[in-house]
Amino acid sequence: MEDYVTVVCPFCAASFAVEVDVTGGGDQVFISDCEVCCRPVQIHVAFDEAGEITCEVNTDV
Numbered sequence: 001m002e003d004y005v006t007v008v009c010p011f012c013a014a015s016f017a018v019e020v021d022v023t024g025g026g027d028q029v030f031i032s033d034c035e036v037c038c039r040p041v042q043i044h045v046a047f048d049e050a051g052e053i054t055c056e057v058n059t060d061v
């Protein structure tokens with residue numbers, strides 16, 4: 001199962017959707033290139049008990 005989260009690029013402030021494999025559960029960290037400026041963004045995704053997805057973005061890649 002897959003879902004999308006919307007992240008805001010820390011470089012250019014554009015928001016874009018990133019595909020997340022929710023069956024993995026727990027915390028996931030992955031790198032995705034911004035669709036607008038193409039810079040690599042580190043995305044930390046966490047799932048809570050209610051199935052809500054929260055994500056943080058980092059430039060530390």
Ligand SMILES: [Zn+2]
Nearest residue numbers: 009012034037
């Ligand atoms: Zn960007």
